[in-house]
Amino acid sequence: MTITFLGTGTSQGVPVIACQCEVCTSADAHDKRLRTSVLVEGDGKVIVIDSGPDFRYQMLRQKVMHLDAIVFTHEHKDHVAGMDDIRAFNYKQQSPVDIYADERVQQALRREFPYIFDEKGYPGIPQINLHTIGLQPFDVGAVRFTPIEVMHYKLPVKGFRIKDFTYITDAKTITGSEVAKIRGSKILVINALQKEDHISHFTLEEAIAFAQEINAEKTYFTHISHRLGRHAAISKELPPGIELAYDGMQLQI
Template identity: 75%
Template sequence: MTITFLGTGTSQGVPVIACGCEICTSTDTQDKRLRTSILIEAADKTIVIDSGPDFRYQMLRAGVKHLDAIVFTHEHKDHIAGMDDIRAFNYKQNSPVDVYADARVRKALIREFPYIFDGTGYPGIPQVVVHPIDTTSFNIGSVKFTPIEVMHYKLPILGFRIKDFTYITDAKTVSESEKEKIRGTKTLVINALQKQTHISHFTLAEAIAFADEIGAEKTYLTHISHRLGKHFDISKELPANIELAYDGLKITV
């Protein structure tokens, strides 16, 4: 199974327009971070976790020709805003795209994209089949997802474990019972927003401490804001088994 990091950045702490900071002006492609999302390519399914505002460009940039499903972590705009752009896959595949979302995310999708769900069948609207999920494991084809509930400040959101791979974004705290679901993971992806304390996201130090506690063989940091710093500089500060992820990074798990 191949994982591609479609985006490793965040709207959090990023100016509305290019601000001339060291990240905006960097010529290092690893500093060019779109909103956080990953592509999962298994033998029988192609799946995306989250479709933020950059979804269309991410699909084009990654050369994705087929999409079976989108799985959502939570309802914030930087994770759901691009769902309308699945219509191109509907047209090419002549079929709907499966959407996996908990009750709160489903409510947000209906609010943000009412024309998809109002039953009018307007020509050209995105075609989806919504599958309710909670904290119970579920399968998409041969791919088994084990949801992991983490806290994004006071908002419970979902990370996911797939075999020995665990993907968590927007976490601030994780309960002991949910950590037990993660232990034994060989490859961990966890958010690291910035160095300064933040109310709803792991800092760099907190992400490193969490990775050490879980003990994965390899950890990748994602959901990175401009405030964290340049990829080259931060990479020099990290332990040998922890790396900053970057847009376009591919790993096999």
């Protein structure tokens, strides 16, 4: 099974258009971070976790020709805003795309995209099959997802474990019972927003501490603000077994 990082960045911080910092002006492709999302391919399924504002370009850039499902972590705009662009897959595949989200996220999707859920069925709107998830494991075809609840300040957010791969964005605190679901992962992906303290995200120091607690064979940091610094510079500060993820990076699980 292949995991591709479609995006490793975040909306946090000064917009790139107005910023002249060393990250935003960097020529290093590792510093060109779109909003956080991953592509999961294997066991006969093509699945995306989160469809943020960059979703359309991410799918074009990665040359994704088929999409079975989107699994949502939470309802913030940088994770759901691109869902409308599944309509191209509907047209090509002549079939709906499966959407997996908890009840709170579904309510947000209905507010954000009311026309998708309109009973009149306006022609050309995205076609979806909506599936409700909670904290129990669920299957997308033969791919089993184990939800992991983390706290994004006061908002519960879902991470997911697939086999020995755990993917978490937007975490600030994780209870012991949920940490137990992560232990034994060979690959951990966790958010590391910036060095300065933040109310709803792990800082670099906190992410390193959590990675060392879990002690996966490899840990990759994602949901990276430009405030963290350039990929090359930060990489030199990381302990063995921990790396910054970058857009287009692929893992085998």
